[in-house]
Amino acid sequence: MENDHKTVEEGLEEDVTRRPKIELESGLGSADAPPQPNETAQISLKEEDSIAVKSEKPTPQSKFDLSDIKTTSLTEPGISILNIIENALNSTSPGSASIAAQGLDLLCPSTKSTEVGDYIWVLWTMLLEVAQALPPDSDKPGQGTLVAILFELQQCAKGDVSLWGSEWRLWRDLPLLSNFMDETWTDPVRNDEILEQESARMWRNQNAFAARCVGAGVGEWAHFGIWQLRAALEEDRAAEQSENRECLIQVASEWVIHSGPRLLQWAEDEDKEPFDWGTDVAAGSLFQGSPGLSLRRWKFWKDRFNEVSKDTALCNEGARVAAREAVESMVEAETRLGNEST
Template identity: 25%
Template sequence: MSVNDAIAALPAYKSLTSFIKAENKKALEDTVSEFKDLAKKSESQIEDFLWDTYNAIFAVAKQTSPENQTPLVDLLQRLRGSTVTASDGQPLKLNSQVVWKDLPTFGWVARDLWNFGEYTHLMQQANMPSKYRCLVPENSPQLTHPDAFDTSASAEEKASWINLSAFAAQLTARADLTNPQDPFDFSLYGLWALRSAFEEEQAADAAEGQTIATRLAYQWTVHAKDALYKLSTKSRDFEGKSGKPGSKFADREWKGLNEERWQSWIDGFAAVSQSTSDKEVSALAKEAAEKMKSK
């Protein structure tokens, strides 16, 4: 998927595209070193620098197929093991979070990418800089997963959704699940993908949408099944209505991940494997159901 000129011109984006093509340990260490230097040079504008850099990372993720994303995930993990020293000799920080250890504002950029609606009250974080805060009514629409049932979406856009979902899932697989604030924990995004695929009432002619929704949900069973299941056994709830059930399960009091919901997703995959005319999606759905049953 093509990126806009502003992102393409970023030093971070150019480094990342070269790094992905290199695929060797030296390239990893060189890129980590370069990112540390770029952050140090941007100390006075670190907030804008991080926002741009994270957008570059996600832009590359959108362009990279799931099976080729491991180097990008490795890079982020390696960055988190590094700390940038500020001009005062102390660790460089933004909002009390250390660069790169805590990946300050990384989650905010991700939320922005998943916000396909005009508003979301989830962006109203008390500690979020005003330039990124949406001041909207409390009853505004929720932050949602990319609309898989949008018939106007191009094949390129749908491919980018799959790549982005796989990237978030692979990060989640490496998250510290005991810490809900871990910047790698995108388990809520996995819930959104599975909810979109299996919990919402859809029109009879929504077969194409069901196909892409199933593919998106499938990425989470491939790359983050163990993490999502672990959180389901611990009944991980999310804030507000972000983890609420879809319309098919409106009578449930679900607020996040739990074992009953996990079983409903297994049933959803199994149903799609039998009902879809797309043989590839049928096979993926069957595989996902079996993976989830194995726990």
């Protein structure tokens, strides 16, 4: 499976080609007709009145405030990374993702430095913490901005770097990002305890971000999505707490909502030429099929989402709503793929 940035390039074309414009406002006076002394006094009074009025207005707060995350990262380069990301999230200027990527690139040590690996790991840590704090449906600004920053970062050519026994192209390969995602992928849902609401929220946000990356072609970790779809739809969860069932369904829905078209395309391709997924993506007890992605498994997930959306006895409203949104997204993905193949 090769990275395909076509979708992201189309979505970010305007960001990449345009840059913020500085517009100059004309002054009160003019070089050709300087103000007379009495006019100058009137202008000064107007300026003072204007200042007084402005001072009474409350300072607008950032739409996305990362101060809570900053308090847990009191050292550099973490704080600088968060400042750059926060500026991008709160910017209305075209090209803010590109500007952020350039800033992150400038913070990175030389490819010959022994600290380059540490910086990259801190960068991915900060990015994930921000993603966990952003709502799953936040596009631009929001989680969509984070994905755009990753795409723009890939356009920054810094050179080759050797990390963890492998050679990487910085930043095209997004070095260690897949390794980082593997290291930090810990499902908090447990059968023997009720999942805390905050943990469920962060877990859903993390999955939404990962799914967005896969859908946009800046991440190749479809196995995470299969794990979550299997956990939610291919196992009998009747004995589990309703809070946990809701989290499972919501998390699984994020994968088909944000990466459905790409997962479906892979499923169709695999039906033509099977791919060896190994045991990582084995089927659950309710699905009598082969591991990996397939059109048969896709249809099973869609049918199960449809069942959940109507199950008032076992599933609460949050789970049913997420299941309905998942079915709608899967139908849209099928329609899109059908249109592209005709």
